[in-house]
Amino acid sequence: MAGESQKLKLLNLAKMLYERTDESHGLTCPEIIAGLAEAGIEAERKSVYRDLDALRDFGLDIAKLPTYPVSYALVSRTFTAAELMLLTDAVQSSRFLTVRMAHRLTEGLASLGSCHQAAALSKNVHVEGRIKMQNESVFHHVDTLHEAIRRHRQVAFRYVKHDVNKRPQPQGGGRIYCETPVCLIYSEGCYYLIAYNEKHDSFPSYRVDRMQGLRITDEAAVRNERIATFDAAAYTSRTFSMFGGETTPATLLVEESVMSAIIDRFESGQSDLLVGTQMITKGFDFARVSLVGILNADNLLFAPDFRAAERAFQLMTQVAGRAGRRDAAGEVVIQTTEPEHPVIRQVAAGDYEAMARTQLAERRAFAY
Numbered sequence: 001m002a003g004e005s006q007k008l009k010l011l012n013l014a015k016m017l018y019e020r021t022d023e024s025h026g027l028t029c030p031e032i033i034a035g036l037a038e039a040g041i042e043a044e045r046k047s048v049y050r051d052l053d054a055l056r057d058f059g060l061d062i063a064k065l066p067t068y069p070v071s072y073a074l075v076s077r078t079f080t081a082a083e084l085m086l087l088t089d090a091v092q093s094s095r096f097l098t099v100r101m102a103h104r105l106t107e108g109l110a111s112l113g114s115c116h117q118a119a120a121l122s123k124n125v126h127v128e129g130r131i132k133m134q135n136e137s138v139f140h141h142v143d144t145l146h147e148a149i150r151r152h153r154q155v156a157f158r159y160v161k162h163d164v165n166k167r168p169q170p171q172g173g174g175r176i177y178c179e180t181p182v183c184l185i186y187s188e189g190c191y192y193l194i195a196y197n198e199k200h201d202s203f204p205s206y207r208v209d210r211m212q213g214l215r216i217t218d219e220a221a222v223r224n225e226r227i228a229t230f231d232a233a234a235y236t237s238r239t240f241s242m243f244g245g246e247t248t249p250a251t252l253l254v255e256e257s258v259m260s261a262i263i264d265r266f267e268s269g270q271s272d273l274l275v276g277t278q279m280i281t282k283g284f285d286f287a288r289v290s291l292v293g294i295l296n297a298d299n300l301l302f303a304p305d306f307r308a309a310e311r312a313f314q315l316m317t318q319v320a321g322r323a324g325r326r327d328a329a330g331e332v333v334i335q336t337t338e339p340e341h342p343v344i345r346q347v348a349a350g351d352y353e354a355m356a357r358t359q360l361a362e363r364r365a366f367a368y
Contacts, residue, residue, distance in 0.1 A: 008039075008041065009036065009041050009043065009047075009051060010051055010054060010055065012035075012036060012041060013032065013051050013055065014055055014060065016032065016036075017055075017060070017072070017074040018074055018114070019114060019115055020035075020114060020115055021071075021072070021073035022074065022077075022081065022113065022114040022116060022117055023063075023073065023075040024116070025114060025116045026071025027072055027073070028069050028071045029048055029049075029069075029070075029072075031071075032048050032072070033045070033048060052072060060074060061074065061075050061076035062074055062075070063075045074114075077112065077113065078112060079112055079113070081113060081120070084109055084112060085120070085121065087109050088106050088109050091105045091106055092106060106121065109121065138191065138208055138209045141191075141208045141209075141214050142184065142191055145181050145184055145193055145208070145214070146184070147216060148181050148216045148221075149181050149182075153216050153217060153218070153219065153220065153221055154178055154179060154180050154216075154217045154219040154220070154222075155178070155179060155181050155195075155215065155216055155217065156178050156213075156214075156217050157176070157206075157211040157212060157214040157215070158170060158171075158174060158175070158177065158212040158213050159171045159172070159177055159210055159211060159212070160210050160212060161210065177206075178217065178219065179193075179196065179204070180196040180221040180222040181193055181194075181221070182194045182196050182203065182227055182230055183230070184208070185205075185232055185235075185236060187236060190207055190209065191207070191208040191209070192208065193205065193206045193208055193211075194230070194232065194235065196224075196226070196227050198222050203230065289330065291330065291331050291333070292319055292320055292330065292331070292332045292333070293332075293333045293334075293335070294319060294320075294332070294335065295335050296335055296336075297312065297336045300312035301336070301343055306362075306366070306368050309342075309355070309359055310355070310359050312343050312347075313352075313355045316334065316343075317350070317352075320332040320347065334348075342354075343355065346358075
């Protein structure tokens with residue numbers, strides 16, 4: 001028995017270092033010897049040092065930590081502690097996962113770190129709108145759809161939606177849908193299949209959790225230029241909650257209290273046009289802005305205030321600076337009935353010094 005246990009000595013030592021050490025926590029030589037003894041393996045100091053060297057030669061990044069007494073640790077892993085925390089937060093924040101599924105995945109992620117790192121990952125996150133139940137076939141559906149896309153095959157399934165009483169109702173009279181899968185999109189906590197319908201030459205979307213009896217058929221997937229050039233990012237940016245239909249421009253009017261959410265949506269590319277008051281002139285750096293329009297600039301120029309010209313120059317210059325902040329040049333359009341007004345010309349020329357000289361001269365003349 002002693003001989004058999006010695007054969008497992010290196011494996012047990014590697015397992016101990018993997019589970020109980022990291023860049024901040026190590027094991028001393030006596031602790032290693034005691035841990036091996038718990039597994040029925042005898043060891044002494046010199047043999048432990050030899051085994052540590054053997055594991056290093058094998059490729060494990062085992063380091064000597066600057067502690068007293070000296071300790072040893074596995075300091076490099078597939079994921080750092082910060083990366084494990086990020087992945088865990090992503091899993092626990094997903095509305096698509098039930099509490100049980102999120103817990104199971106979190107445990108799997110925790111097993112990739114030391115016991116000390118795992119303790120830091122064990123937290124409960126409340127996710128508003130998290131589903132209560134999820135048929136685990138959804139995850140098999142995702143695998144099946146990926147396989148169908150890889151093999152260039154059509155898929156067949158029945159599709160259901162819920163009525164006003166939240167009861168699932170088969171669509172199309174319960175018929176079998178046969179579609180060419182194009183891609184999977186994860187949006188607002190759900191997986192969607194974007195398919196190509198050859199009959200209507202369109203790209204319908206289907207919620208994966210509403211598919212029933214999904215299978216891969218022997219029918220070859222349709223191939224054409226529209227499918228080859230399909231842009232999933234552009235598709236999601238112009239759809240609302242994955243509802244299809246004709247694309248129509250829309251203007252959204254919101255309260256100032258939700259401005260941050262609107263700014264985030266514009267910056268991420270989900271919206272292409274931002275209309276606002278003076279609040280959008282300051283503090284924003286948008287890479288995609290190529291055109292800025294200033295409407296009715298005369299309101300700024302002819303305000304009943306001796307500082308009106310200075311403020312008009314400041315605001316128009318600031319908002320003009322939102323355009324062309326990266327490599328591409330920007331364009332600014334100013335709506336005014338006085339295109340020859342000195343301030344308009346100074347803004348167009350970016351001539352701050354001329355504006356300052358003019359305004360200071362006026363203020364001295366009128367003793368402001």
